[in-house]
Amino acid sequence: MKTLVIIPSRLSATRLPGKPLLKVNGLSIISHVFKKAEEANIGEVIVAAEDQEIVDDVKKNGGQAIITNNYHQTGTDRIYEAFVKLDNPKIDLIMNLQGDEPLINIEDIKNLNDQMIRYNSNLGTLASLISDKGLYNNENVVKVTTEERLTNINFPDATSFSRKMYDQNKNIYHHLGIYCYQKETLKKFVSHKQSFNERKYKLEQFRALENDIKINVALAKTSPIGVDTEEDFLAIKKIMEYKLK
Numbered sequence: 001m002k003t004l005v006i007i008p009s010r011l012s013a014t015r016l017p018g019k020p021l022l023k024v025n026g027l028s029i030i031s032h033v034f035k036k037a038e039e040a041n042i043g044e045v046i047v048a049a050e051d052q053e054i055v056d057d058v059k060k061n062g063g064q065a066i067i068t069n070n071y072h073q074t075g076t077d078r079i080y081e082a083f084v085k086l087d088n089p090k091i092d093l094i095m096n097l098q099g100d101e102p103l104i105n106i107e108d109i110k111n112l113n114d115q116m117i118r119y120n121s122n123l124g125t126l127a128s129l130i131s132d133k134g135l136y137n138n139e140n141v142v143k144v145t146t147e148e149r150l151t152n153i154n155f156p157d158a159t160s161f162s163r164k165m166y167d168q169n170k171n172i173y174h175h176l177g178i179y180c181y182q183k184e185t186l187k188k189f190v191s192h193k194q195s196f197n198e199r200k201y202k203l204e205q206f207r208a209l210e211n212d213i214k215i216n217v218a219l220a221k222t223s224p225i226g227v228d229t230e231e232d233f234l235a236i237k238k239i240m241e242y243k244l245k
Contacts, residue, residue: 001092001117003043003180005109006082007033008068008075009099010050019227020054020099024240029227030054031061032102032240038063040109047099048082073194074204076179080190083183093117094186096179100227103236104178108220112180115155115218122185123213124155125205126220127173135174139163140228142203144175150219158215161205174223175205189213 009020009030016022020030027035030047037045047058047065050072058065066085072078079096093116097104108126116124127144135141143165147156150173165172181189189208197206208215227233 002090003093003113004091005037005043005045005095006079007047007097007099008078009047009054015228022233024237028057029102030099033099034063036104037097040106042113048078076204077190080186094181098177101224103224105222112218116180119155121216122182124180124216126176126178127217128220128223130174136165142175143172146171146217152219155216155218158217161203176220
């Protein structure tokens with residue numbers, strides 16, 4: 001099966017405007033993510049951007065990027081526009097990578113792609129173990145509950161998603177915002193309007209579950225930090241600069 005990786009990106013993030021172009025070790029965050037996706041070597045990588053500045057930056061750093069419209073409610077709607085524009089009938093799977101996670105583990109990207117192919121899944125995502133109990137009540141950390149306990153080899157169904165968890169005895173994991181779709185599933189997903197719970201909790205996973213689109217979950221090795229705030233950026237900068245020493 002042929003995979004296309006699309007990374008949605010825009011400058012107008014509410015909590016940290018301009019974050020895709022913030023630089024670490026002389027390279028923008030969005031270009032760090034692009035290069036990680038290329039290293040995974042699972043297929044062609046494209047950045048789907050709302051802003052010409054992002055396109056210019058990615059291209060300057062050797063990547064591919066295209067402009068998309070600025071009215072999209074979610075990253076998934078943005079990647080579908082990019083997929084349609086690229087017009088490549090040979091693509092079977094579309095992976096949606098977050099543009100603000102430059103520490104994403106390459107092995108996790110590969111694993112999700114492998115599991116999608118192995119299980120012929122319509123839609124898959126990643127989740128990691130929760131080691132810090134404080135994360136259960138942290139609303140910035142999305143949790144996923146799975147039908148059965150996650151292992152390195154299975155790919156169970158997600159049963160629910162939440163920002164806050166009160167019952168910690170079930171199969172609850174830290175959800176990572178990476179998705180892989182079969183192309184027909186992506187088309188079906190964007191054909192549905194945003195669901196009530198999607199808008200209420202700001203979690204687009206609900207649009208899938210509430211329209212009978214199953215989501216399978218693979219176990220990730222790591223939980224990458226996303227850049228949502230100035231503090232996140234400084235933390236990631238410190239880690240990435242230390243790695244170069």
